[in-house]
Amino acid sequence: MMKPLFSGVVNCLLGALFTYFAIQQVQMSGWGFFCYLLLLIATLDLGSGIRLILFHFRLKHSAKK
Known part of the structure; x- marks a missing residue:
């Protein structure tokens, strides 16, 4: 399983x-x-x-407690 930080950055x-x-x-053919x-x-x-990035930091913060 991929980590939330990596998935969030991707x-x-x-x-x-x-x-x-x-x-x-938009530059080529306008709004379509x-x-x-x-x-x-x-x-x-x-x-x-x-x-996902915020979830990673919440998990990291809760693991410290």
Whole structure:
């Protein structure tokens, strides 16, 4: 099983990559369905990445107690 910190960083990187692709798509052909889909995926990836990173630090904090 992958650790939450690693999974969170990977999800954040994927969210940034999908955001970059969405920006490129808007510059090439404007706002279309594919651009909105890319932004939706980026939002979900960034949100889950941040949640996993915070979960890692909560686990680390509770293990110290």
